[in-house]
Amino acid sequence: MQDLLSTMRRLRAPDGCPWDREQTHESLRPYLLEEAAEAVDAVGDDAELCTELGDVLLQVAFHAVIAEERGAFGYAEIERSIVEKMVRRHPHVFAAAQAEDAEAVLGVWERVKREERGGREQPLAQKIPAALGALERERQAQKGTGTGEGSREAVLGALQQAGDDAEGVAAVLSAVVAWARTAGVNSELALRERTARTISAYDAAAQGGEEHG
Incomplete structure (x- = not known):
């Protein structure tokens, strides 16, 4: 990491790269999103995943150096923060708490998070980036608000009631997300x-057409 x-x-030095020197936390936001998405897409291909995780790590280093220049924090603080959080939220490993299965671990995690906030409930708007x-944001919103189960019938009902406008489309998509949740399907990943x-398939067909053109 030091390299x-x-x-x-x-x-970022005065005689370094003009483009890199111009970047800010704000200007790098789309690149962080893009690199994270490409890493998700690369899962299943080890060589590609290795490369894409490197690109994500580059974004971490970029933000760390920019923050370092501002005197805000550096990479050491980033690393220390996440290590302390992981130790604190795994008392069943690093302390005397008990958690026999994955579901119990999630309960411990949420309890520690509440304790970190002084027992205050975190606003839903802060929980969901x-x-x-x-689709993923809607899924998490439904989960956070306790939205009930979805169904094929509910999707059909939403379709029948929806107008041909943005609100109608959004209502149908919300019903689809609820149906997917009930079926145990992550709608965001499924559509991706x-x-x-x-x-x-399109690229393969286009390539085949060029070869036989």
Whole structure:
């Protein structure tokens, strides 16, 4: 990691790269989202995943060096913060708490989070990042608000009632997300995978057409 940080400091130096020197936390936001999404897409291909995780790590180093320049924090603080959090939220490993299965672990995690906030409930708007994909954000919102189970029938009902406008489409999508939740399907990942197959099929057909053209 120190090699990567040194590389970023060199790129940000007065005689470094003009583009890298111009970047800010704000300007890098789309790149962080893009690199994280590409890492998700790379799961299943070890070589590609290794490369994409490196790109995500680059974003961490970039933000760390920018913050370091501002005197806000550095990579050491980032690392210390996450290590302390992981130890604190795993008392069943690093302390005397008990958690016999994954469900119990989640309960311990949530309890420690509440204790960190002094027992106060975290507002839902803070729990669900605005930068999430729309389907995933809706899924988490439904879970957080205690929205009931969905069904095929509810989706059909939403379709029948929906107008041909943005609100109508949103209502149907919300019903689809609820149906997916009930079926144990992550709607965001399901649609991403279907879209990837569509793109791959199109590219393969286009490539075949060029070869026989």
